[in-house]
Amino acid sequence: MTLYLIRRLFQALLVMLAMSLIVFIGVYGIGDPVEILISPDADQAERARAVAALGLDLPLWQQYGVFLVRALQGDLGRSFVYNVPALQLILQRMPATLELAVGATVLAIVVGLPLGLYAGLKPDSIGGRSIMAGSILGFSLPSFWVGLMLIMVFAVQLGWLPSTGRGTTVEILGSRWSFLTRDGLAHMIMPAMNLALFKISLVIRLTRAGVREAMLMDYVKFARAKGLTNSRVIFVHVFKNILIPVVTVTGLEFGSTIAFSVVTESIFAWPGMGKLIIDSINVLDRPVIVAYLMMIVFMFIIINLVVDLTYTILDPRVRLESKAI
Amino acid sequence: MSAAAEPVTPEPVAPRVETPLRRFISQFMESRIAVGALVVFTIIVLLAVFAPWITPQNPYDLFQLDIMDGRMEPGTVGGAGFTYWLGTDDQGRDMLSGIIYGLRISLIVGAGSAFIAGIIGASLGMLAAYAGGKTDTVIMRLVDLQLSFPTILAALMILAFLGKGISNVVIALVIVEWAYYARTVRGSALVERRREYVEAAQCLALPTWRIIFVHLLPNCLPPLIVIGTIQVARAIALEATLSFLGLGVPITEPSLGLLIANGYEYMLSGKYWISFYPGIALLITIVSINLVGDHLRDVLNPRLQK
Numbered sequence: 001m002t003l004y005l006i007r008r009l010f011q012a013l014l015v016m017l018a019m020s021l022i023v024f025i026g027v028y029g030i031g032d033p034v035e036i037l038i039s040p041d042a043d044q045a046e047r048a049r050a051v052a053a054l055g056l057d058l059p060l061w062q063q064y065g066v067f068l069v070r071a072l073q074g075d076l077g078r079s080f081v082y083n084v085p086a087l088q089l090i091l092q093r094m095p096a097t098l099e100l101a102v103g104a105t106v107l108a109i110v111v112g113l114p115l116g117l118y119a120g121l122k123p124d125s126i127g128g129r130s131i132m133a134g135s136i137l138g139f140s141l142p143s144f145w146v147g148l149m150l151i152m153v154f155a156v157q158l159g160w161l162p163s164t165g166r167g168t169t170v171e172i173l174g175s176r177w178s179f180l181t182r183d184g185l186a187h188m189i190m191p192a193m194n195l196a197l198f199k200i201s202l203v204i205r206l207t208r209a210g211v212r213e214a215m216l217m218d219y220v221k222f223a224r225a226k227g228l229t230n231s232r233v234i235f236v237h238v239f240k241n242i243l244i245p246v247v248t249v250t251g252l253e254f255g256s257t258i259a260f261s262v263v264t265e266s267i268f269a270w271p272g273m274g275k276l277i278i279d280s281i282n283v284l285d286r287p288v289i290v291a292y293l294m295m296i297v298f299m300f301i302i303i304n305l306v307v308d309l310t311y312t313i314l315d316p317r318v319r320l321e322s323k324a325i
Numbered sequence: 326m327s328a329a330a331e332p333v334t335p336e337p338v339a340p341r342v343e344t345p346l347r348r349f350i351s352q353f354m355e356s357r358i359a360v361g362a363l364v365v366f367t368i369i370v371l372l373a374v375f376a377p378w379i380t381p382q383n384p385y386d387l388f389q390l391d392i393m394d395g396r397m398e399p400g401t402v403g404g405a406g407f408t409y410w411l412g413t414d415d416q417g418r419d420m421l422s423g424i425i426y427g428l429r430i431s432l433i434v435g436a437g438s439a440f441i442a443g444i445i446g447a448s449l450g451m452l453a454a455y456a457g458g459k460t461d462t463v464i465m466r467l468v469d470l471q472l473s474f475p476t477i478l479a480a481l482m483i484l485a486f487l488g489k490g491i492s493n494v495v496i497a498l499v500i501v502e503w504a505y506y507a508r509t510v511r512g513s514a515l516v517e518r519r520r521e522y523v524e525a526a527q528c529l530a531l532p533t534w535r536i537i538f539v540h541l542l543p544n545c546l547p548p549l550i551v552i553g554t555i556q557v558a559r560a561i562a563l564e565a566t567l568s569f570l571g572l573g574v575p576i577t578e579p580s581l582g583l584l585i586a587n588g589y590e591y592m593l594s595g596k597y598w599i600s601f602y603p604g605i606a607l608l609i610t611i612v613s614i615n616l617v618g619d620h621l622r623d624v625l626n627p628r629l630q631k
Contacts, residue, residue: 015470026486136619140612142562144569145585145604152597163593259475263566278570281485289485293478300473 008308012301019297020071020290024064027286027293067290076294077287081280086291090273095177096166097272100264101257103192105250108199113246115200116207121234123212131204138201143260147194147267154190162187164269191268195261199253206249210242217241251307255300352624359620366613373428380422385577399598412598414587420598423584424606430580431610434491435561438498443553445499446506451537451545453507454514464507471504480563484572494573498560509552513545520544547625554618558611565607581607 051057055066067077076087119131155163166187171177177184214220215238223233262274269275273292280288354360372379399412399420411420453464471479483497517523518541526536565582567573574580579587581603588599 018470023482026482136615137612140558140562140608140615142565142582142604142607142611144566144582145600145607148585148589148592148600149604152592152601156593156595156597256475256477259478262477262481263570266570277481281481281572284485289482293482296478297474304473 008305012305015301016294016297020068020294021064023290023293023297024067025060027289028060028063071294076291079280079285079288081283081285081288086287087295089288090276090291090295093271093273093276096270097258097261097265097274099177100188100191100195100261100270100272101254103188104195104199104257105254107192107196108203109246109250111196112200112203113207116204117211117234117239119204120208120211120215123208128208132208135201135204138197138204141197143194143197144263144267146197147190147264150190150194151267161190163190166271191264191270194267195257195264198260199250199257202249202253203246206246207242210245211238214238214241247310248307251303251310255296255303258299259296349624353620356620356623359617362613362616362620365609366617369428369610369613370432372425373432376425376429380419380425382419382422384418384423384426399602411602412596414584414599420584420602423579424581424603427579427581427584427603428606428610430491430574430578431561431564431582431607434494434498434564434574434580435557438495438502438560438564439553439557441495442499442502442556443506443549446503447510447542447545447549449503450507450510450512451514451541454511454518455533455537455541461511465511468504468507471501472508476501476559476563477566480567481570481572484567489572489575491574491578494564494567497567498563501563502556502560505552505556506549509548510545513548514541517541517544551618551622551625554614554621558614558618561607561614562611581610 048057055063058066070077074087075085078084079086079089082089115131119128122128123132151163154161162183166184220233220237223237228237258273261270261272262278264270265272265274266278273295277289277292279285280292377383411424413419414423449464453461479501480497483500484493487493487496523536523540526540531540564573564580565585568580568582569586571586574583576583584603585600585607588596588601588603591599
């Protein structure tokens, strides 16, 4: 176990290093922030001073070296635009994104599991079929468009929910959260729903497939033969087994939920990391882009690790050694 | 897989009336929903192909636009004398014409990127399965790395590096999509390459490329077709999303996503149609492709074969 963990962490480090190189070259190789950040009226000397201050005059490999050394010290560069450390900027925006992603995940499980269970137990009933049709729709609906339509219906036409922003926030442990206030929750409903849509469909499909497969298994027949009640067979025996793929996928999806919040945050003007990265791409704020990507890669590696470990707890048959990143 | 494998297998089988293709078609026809979706999708493709002859207006010929007709509600008769069934946008552009032209861009980008990604991914997947060893490890590591990173972010970054433009969007989509094909093809190629017909081909000392492309590839096609169909829909959706974020196609060649983005600012004032109808068009396109793909998977999946 320890050996496995060490090996996994070592692999993770390699991936981080490779990604940092790709990201760095990608972001720093193209586009010229000097044009954007320095006023066109500036004279030659002012420009040179600004370029030197930003460290953009060094050759690319040296810039990368400097970047790497600093990154190891937790310094991912200063935002060109806000002139604060990029990491700090991202961490500031993180609670907003996290609460949105967690909200969406909870919503996906709360809505998706029961629906999927029903569709799996009664695949040929009208209800089961409509749930499946709905899930296809959930996969197909372009989620940014759904977001717009949510705004149109609930904010513009009905006026029930606020259209954009985060609403009132409460400060806990130095970061601001909006799920604890009524106003904040009202602001959160639509973005969370929007972000959850795809995941609800995913959970429905996974649960349904799992239930259908499990119902044919010998252990279910045996449990029935023992005379257990239907609900005990389903909720104890079947449920335990279908939870494995659902947990894995929701876990893995958590990372992509955070990534996809880029879109949702842009629509609902939710001030999280996603909106920050889009704004940063538009003004070529390279340190923020790089820092954001490194954060995401880091997060993914952690998520993958946690999911794999959870997997082994849920299913002891999984051999740790056979799985890599 | 076994269904399609039979005709290529050199062992003599008794001649059958039912060819795999025919069986495939009749199985596909069993689902009315899938057939309906296929019909809808065909109509969409035809609309896009023949756009200049169908639309009442060329939405990008500025001489045909009348700014006085801007933001008209659906069903109004405009200055040019024809009815704007789906309303107009802020520049007096007929939304119906705009959508049909937008479909063109969306379909070209979606199908084009899925096709290129399919060729690259399938080749690499095949190579990984056939060569094995280090080649396999390297390719699959790349696939893992690619798949562990969310597509939307990867595409976003690539476009941030490359800038806007149709070809850049296609490049970005190919880079984020090839891994799905590679993984799928490798999976089925690994199974297929242990079959007798491959061994037979190897015994005949056929060149490797011939074994891969003539013998192995046709037998790996079914899952490839399913993935390909679904990836087209995904590519169209992703392109629309990127364009909506302002990182996709340029404003001169608006796809459906960009049309939706253009309507965003007018929606808060209740002018819903500029965003609404392009979204519906996008939705119908993606749903019809997904329904076809979904049913294809059922038909082509040997485990569900009756």
